[in-house]
Amino acid sequence: MARRSDHSRSELFVMMVAAARSIIVEEGVAGLTARKVAASVGYSPGSIYNVFKNLDDLIVQVNGETLDQLTADFAQISMTGDPQRDLPAIIDHYLAFEAAHPNLWSALFDYDLKEGNRWPDWYLAKVDQLFAMAEAAVVPIYGPAPTRESRIAIQALWAGLHGITSLARSGTLGKVADETARALAHHLTTTYLAGLMEGKDEGPSPPHN
Amino acid sequence: MARRSDHSRSELFVMMVAAARSIIVEEGVAGLTARKVAASVGYSPGSIYNVFKNLDDLIVQVNGETLDQLTADFAQISMTGDPQRDLPAIIDHYLAFEAAHPNLWSALFDYDLKEGNRWPDWYLAKVDQLFAMAEAAVVPIYGPAPTRESRIAIQALWAGLHGITSLARSGTLGKVADETARALAHHLTTTYLAGLMEGKDEGPSPPHN
DNA sequence: GTCGGTTATGAACAATGTTCAATAGCCTTC
């Protein structure tokens, strides 16, 4: 029974990604199966492989949307130019998103592609874009524009936050409640930032226009 | 054909854990299957379930050994009592171990137990033990003995390092070479430590007995 | 030797990702 509802390939694409995201939200990325997606959109399992190369490809699409969502979320933060204010604001959005969508988050940062599959370039570009937004909060420490240092700083901080949320979720940090993770994140951020500023305080004065 | 080689249950236990570890080392935790372990020790798949509750249980055993290995590794570091020296030493061991045994590391920190399975208490105790060793390098900042602050400090730092190695390995931090990860780790450590010391320098003088 | 109780077996089951020949329906052409 072909073309039952006459959905174009792009319509199918959208439907399947939405179905996959919904399944991931409810059951986690481990609960995502080809047959569930197929049933959810009213097609047969085989049809998924007319639209996506494989399940990893589908997951990549979902993660791409999550990245967009996160980027849009970050874009709503009104930056003051003061790292000591802006950075905590970003951290809050970061943590809030993770708390609100734990399974999407997990799929985004904890999921490993199967052997042989790679994150496509457009996906890595989205990651870069997200990083650039977070980096904006750190840049003023170093000058008017992004530098090698500011990039390193935001990478280190981002990775640090990722580690906290990741270990907290997996329960490997002992028994870490959400509250503790939040406290840890803020502690790391403020302490790290203090360390950064200390190194810079004695340097040249900040640029004034 | 029962009792083919007359291995006691505990011998079988050891053999199977060793086989599992070897498979994880070579192919990663995703490459571990019941049938491979069985073939490796010369038994049938079903025999594994006479010794272990399930595959997760076997993985937990392997990870337990890795924790022991790591703890023994940390124990060889001779502490000076100066955090600015001891902490980088621990970081180096941390990174060296991760670089030398990436798949064991990944199984230890990136693997999620299947729904319904929990890390047993003896396992969490081993994690605590490892943490305590790392904490020892931070404790002098706060006083003669571990405090709530020192625990938070080492948790934040540990999680931060975990995040760096984790994101570097998954390739989510853009394209991060091993060298970059190492640099990031040291940057985070020194900067974070600088922030910690700054907060303490201006405070009350350290306790003297 | 015989018997009883472990213990290893491996066939079986359900579920997985993925493939692909067959087919059902739509579109173009006459």
Added chain:
DNA sequence: GAAGGCTATTGAACATTGTTCATAACCGAC
């Protein structure tokens, strides 16, 4: 309108997975 062809869809099939459990093989005791 009818016919033919093209393409999207199917769903059965395959290999592989974790896990179970009736069966059978073995060992030690009597």
